[in-house]
Amino acid sequence: xxxxxxxxxxxxxxxxxxxxxxxxxxxxxxxxxxxxxxxxxxxxxxxxxxxxxxxxxxxxxxxxxxxxxxxxxxxxxxxxxxxxxxxxxxxxxxxxxxxxxxxxxxxxxxxxxxxxxxxxxxxxxxxxxxxxxxxxxxxxxxxxxxxxxxxxxxxxxxxxxxxxxxxxxxxxxxxxxxxxxxxxxxxxxxxxxxxxxxxxxxxxxxxxxx
Numbered sequence: 001x002x003x004x005x006x007x008x009x010x011x012x013x014x015x016x017x018x019x020x021x022x023x024x025x026x027x028x029x030x031x032x033x034x035x036x037x038x039x040x041x042x043x044x045x046x047x048x049x050x051x052x053x054x055x056x057x058x059x060x061x062x063x064x065x066x067x068x069x070x071x072x073x074x075x076x077x078x079x080x081x082x083x084x085x086x087x088x089x090x091x092x093x094x095x096x097x098x099x100x101x102x103x104x105x106x107x108x109x110x111x112x113x114x115x116x117x118x119x120x121x122x123x124x125x126x127x128x129x130x131x132x133x134x135x136x137x138x139x140x141x142x143x144x145x146x147x148x149x150x151x152x153x154x155x156x157x158x159x160x161x162x163x164x165x166x167x168x169x170x171x172x173x174x175x176x177x178x179x180x181x182x183x184x185x186x187x188x189x190x191x192x193x194x195x196x197x198x199x200x201x202x203x204x205x206x207x208x209x210x
């Protein structure tokens with residue numbers, strides 16, 4: 001990816017008018033649609049499921065990045081792939097057989113991302129970095145929109161960028177949580193390829209003019 005991409009999160013959209021949210025993403029610089037799936041267990045809230053993804057799929061040609069913030073994501077990967085996900089991201093902390101699940105997502109002919117919460121170090125990903133298409137670094141504790149970015153999480157982005165260069169890997173680095181107009185420059189300079197933005201994007205405070 002030659003320049004950073006924007007992936008607006010539907011978590012901060014008006015749930016009663018998601019088609020308008022998709023139009024805004026298309027018109028305001030979004031390269032993909034970030035869809036946060038929450039199960040009320042891995043994170044406190046519940047958002048939307050496969051029927052919503054399926055109903056939105058005909059409304060845009062942009063890729064759907066379905067971020068599974070759920071326990072046992074292996075139980076949901078197939079159904080979200082069938083519903084229209086193009087990229088499937090799951091949490092390292094939420095499943096035991098990470099390698100197996102990455103392989104399965106690829107067998108479904110989908111791109112696969114791995115995500116880590118703020119308290120999880122980059123080091124746990126060492127063995128699987130050659131296998132994934134991207135790493136999603138959570139820069140807030142997942143579950144709610146509108147939080148403040150945790151600064152030390154950007155150190156993890158820089159670590160990943162360094163590892164990628166040293167090992168000649170090609171995974172992308174995505175950042176999700178608290179990105180706004182004030183910290184965007186720091187987020188990008190750390191090595192971010194994909195910026196996930198919810199609140200700041202939908203309230204008009206993050207202008208994507210890179």
